[in-house]
Amino acid sequence: MQQTATVTKLLSSNQAELTVHRQTACGHDCSKCGGCGEMVTKPITVIADNTIGADIGDTVVITGSSKQVLGLAAIVYVIPVVLFFALYAVAAVASLPIPELWGGAGFFLGIAGALLVNRHQKNKKPIYTISKL
Template sequence: MTQTAQVKQTFPNGTAQVAVVRQGACAHNCSECGGCMTAAQPTVTALAQNAVGAREGELVVVETENAQLMGIIAFVYLVPMVLLIAGYLVAQAFGLTQGWCILAAVAAFAVSILLVVALDRRVKRRRALQFRIVAVQEV
């Protein structure tokens, strides 16, 4: 997956801190929406490998592995819904009342949130999601 980012800071070890406008907040089609003259767009900052020698303030193209990113996205969105439904159905299979089924679904959903938080910490600790600057955009 590629995104446009702005280099905020460069480091001597060949990395750079980049700010990426969240895709959901910006369609990157400025001619149709009037550009970025609106309210501040939500941004995400991340470290990226700076093999192209981008400098502070430059707009760059940042890339990450699609397969790994899609796996993380699938886990974050699907696991909570699957566990929510599974919690309800398992409780129902045991013949519990609707109130207990709902409680079991909420408990299973809470467990899924803990799993998502654990995944987030693991990804951050292992730096499993690596960003690379692949090109400097011409203005």
């Protein structure tokens, strides 16, 4: 997974803070289309390993580990839905009152788990590396 980014700040230990402008899936000009809205136009800030010595203001290509990104996406999107259906099924089989409530509790447990993983991930090594200027 590669994206174009701009170096905004140099951090200690060969790391840099970057601004990444999200790209559209369709490849068209977002200013002339209302399909995606602001989701695509808002930049995001990431931290990447700066092993090639990029300076502030440089436009660089960053490479991310697809395995890590897909794993985090699974935690954020899949786990809450799986927990919803699992607790709903358990409540229905066990004849507990309002199985939907149990399913909702499972969903929110999944969201809480995703938030904990997010906090833990912020303290870990960056998942992006600056690959070229």
